Each structure stands twice: as C-alpha cells, then as structure tokens.
Amino acid sequence: MRIRFPATIVALACGLVALSAQTGQRAVSLLITNGTVVTVDGTGRVIRNGAVAVDGTDIVAVGAADVVGKQFRSTTTIDAAGQIVMPGLVNTHTHAAMALFRGLADDLALMEWLTKYIFPAEAKMVSPEFVAAGTRLAAIEMIQSGTTTFADMYYFEEEVAKATKAAGLRGVLGQTVIQFPVADAKTPAEALARAERFITAYKGDPLITPAVAPHALYTLDGPTLRAARDLSQRYGVPTLIHVAETRDEVQTAQERAQLSPVAYLDSLGFLGPGVLAAHGIWVSDADIALLKARGVGVSHNPESNMKLASGTAPVPAYLKADVALGLGTDGAASNNDLDMFEAMRMASLLHKLQANDPRAVSAATALRMATMGGARALGMERQLGSIEPGKRADLILVGTASARFTPMYDPVSHLVYVARGDDVQTTIVNGRVLMRNRKMLTIDEAAVLREARGWAVKVRAAVGLP
Secondary structure, three states, X not given: OOOOOOHXXXXXXXXXXXXXXXXXXXXOOEEEEEEEEEOOXXXXXXXXXXXXXXXXXXXXXXXXXXXXXXXXXXXXXXEOOOEEEEEOEEEEEEOHHHHHHOOOOOOOOHHHHHHHHHHHHHHHHOOHHHHHHHHHHHHHHHHHOOEEEEEEEEOOHHHXXXXXXXXXXXXXXXXXXXXXXXXXXXXXXXXXXXHHHHXXXXXXXXXXXXXXXXXXXXXXXXXXXXXXXXXXXXXXXXEXXXXXXXXXXXXXXXXXHOOOHHHHHHHOOOOOOOEEEEEOOOOOHHHXXXXXXXXXXXXXXXXXXXXXXXXXXXXXXXXXXXXXXXXXXXXXXXXXXXXXXXXXXXXXXXXHXXXXXXXXXXXXXXXXXXXXXXXXXXXXXXXXXXXOOOOEOOEEEEEOOOHHHOOOOOHHHHHHHOOOHHHEEEEEEOOEEEEEOOEEOXXXXXXHHHHHHHHHHHHHHHHOOO
C-alpha cells in the first residue's frame, strides 16, 4: 500500500534537504543555542555563548554557538539567551508515590516516623491507584525542578513505570521486597515474584530500567537479602537498598553478625557492581574501602538525613576514596520536596560545616554529584550526566534573569548557591521536550493536582488527622 503525504509536508522536507545540501549543514531534530552551556564533562568546560545540537535521542554536538550554528540546522530551535544549559539532574534515591504523604508526620526520628506513622498509613492507603497518582504528582515536581532521571523504591512499581513513561522521565525503578506483609505482596517470596515480572516487562525499555529493591537489612533476613540480590544478578539489573542509615541499623547488624551493616551485606555476597546503597551514613573507613572495592554506588541524601537527625554521611571520605557518589532527595514525605538544587546546596554547606573546611564540598563537586556522580552511581555514566556528543539528550535550561542571579561571575557557583528548582525553564529527556518556558507538555498539571488533593482527603480520614 502506498502512503501519500500532504503536499506541504513533502515540499517542506524537500526544501530542508535542498537547503542542507546547499549550506553543508546537517539537519537535526533540535538546536539549543545562545545559552551558557555548563557541560560537566571531564574538564568542567563552560561555554559562555554555546549551543547543543540534538538528533533524535542523542546529543550530536556541543560548542560555541557560531560554530555549531554553521554545522547544524533544525526546524525546532530553542533560544537559550539569558539561560544556563546543563545536564539534567539525577536523583539517586526517592520514593515518588510518597509525595502524597508529604507533611504527614514531621520532626521525628526515622524509626518512630516509619513505625508509628508511615508504615500504618501505607497499610491503609497504598494501592495501584494511589501509587499512580503519587507518581504523577512527583513527576510534575521533578520535571519542573530539573530532574530528568530518578531512582525509585516503592510498591506496585509497574504503576510507577507507567506514570514515568507517560511523563517522559527516565527512571531506575526498584520493586520493593520487605519481610512483612505490604499492599502488593504478603510474603517476601511473593514480592520477589512480583519483582521478576516487573523486570521481564521493562527490561530493555528506553526510559525505564527495572531494578530489585530489598528495603534494608533491618526489615529483611539474610536469605531474603541474598535472594533479592541473586534475582538482580540473574537479569543484570540494579539492586537498590537502604544501607547504614541510622545507629539502630548498626546495632541490628552487630546483634545479627557482629559486623557493620556494610560488612554484613558483604558477608552475604550481596555487594558488587549494580548495587546502589542509599544514605551510607554510619560507615567506617574500612566500610568505605569495601564499598569502593566492590564497585557499589552510594546515594547521599543530606536533607532527609538532617530532617530525621539520622546523621551526616562522610562525604569527603567517599570523595577521597573515589566511591561512585550521587545525590538524592529521598521521598517527599521525609524531605519534604524533590528539589535537587536544594540537595546540591545542602550537600555543599553541610559538609563545609561538618569538616570545618569551606573547601570540603565545592560548588563544582556538588554539581558533579548531582549529574555525573549520580549517573556513575547508577552505572549509567556512558549515557547520562554530562553534555557530550553520543550521550542521551537529557538537558535542562535554567533562567538567570532574576535579581538573585545578577551579577553572575561563575555559572557553576550560581547553580549550587543561588538556583532553585523553579528557576528551571525547560526540561528535555531523551531529546523530547517535557516542559518549555515552564509550561508542562506531557502531563495535565491541573488534573493531577486535583487528583492529589482528592487523595489527601482520603489520607487525612484514614490516619485520623483533624
């Protein structure tokens, strides 16, 4: 069967081909030009009047605007004058659907917060519909604040995947395995079977990387931890787990095996490439060396760690040891937002104070942790984390016209010490524009907010809030 295209489309296509042939320019799907390009590449290159050419899902060129403009042309061009073009932020630890529990219980230590408030609320409220609604809400917040890739651990992770794909975000999504009955699995064996089905459904997806998420050593026994890791290794997918988050967890590991949490997991044969350890607060130098030797990635979550008074991760020691270290927000129920710009700022300031050294975590280091560091922690550094030809076109544009950004001597400094999530103007994932000039293009924002407010009424009634 012959397919007939409208004459206007044929004429436009022919015109573009002819023009490209005449000028020697390559036609690409998207051209971003006239911005300050912060590449976060190996040299930390900043191009004051730069451009990025995107073809399909990939970056094909980055350089001075006049040079790139001579080499490429596109019918879709974004003028980034007065904006910073940078890699999309990589949030290495969150629980997206828990956005619907934002502010439910505050000013509590982790175990009290979990056992007295969050676990009971989840038992009453979590369902496929709840998870879908919460993920849609979180997706809007992440897109609007510049996150393009996030690592998630929760229940009904297939619903997280559906909402993530619909929004156009990139996700490393872990189906939770936990010892006690929860909404989507009554036993660990059932949770593992669910995780395996999730992996087979999404393995090879361009946006979704399925993972197994054993919750923590304090909520799982040794055989289940080992079984979860075996499942990940069998399918070649990541393993996401909370590690050494509190003193209580250290005590649990001591009582169980007279080892630190890191050493206990290693004694099970659990640690290795593909494991992402969230928090990693209560670790020794020997633990850090072990994490490095095993190729484990670590997610630093400064805001939730401070809010829950869980402790301060030894970030300077991780950096010195060259551990693959990324940044995360944790869930909006314990942070209480998903703004990675805040995470960068808090990471830098916290460790300056903790180390009594203003050089402990520089602006450039914090920015790298939120981009290339996160990509490396997830084992995705070849595809994500910097603006370089051959990498996926996951990009954000940050506005700099406000008084807060004026003057701007150092764009990297401003990204960490000045910028906020709502300074993000445009978000692009896999070459697709998800938000342009603060207008959401893939999600009906008003509908999602109405839905979330409806769920809040149900949560309030279920947990007995006035």
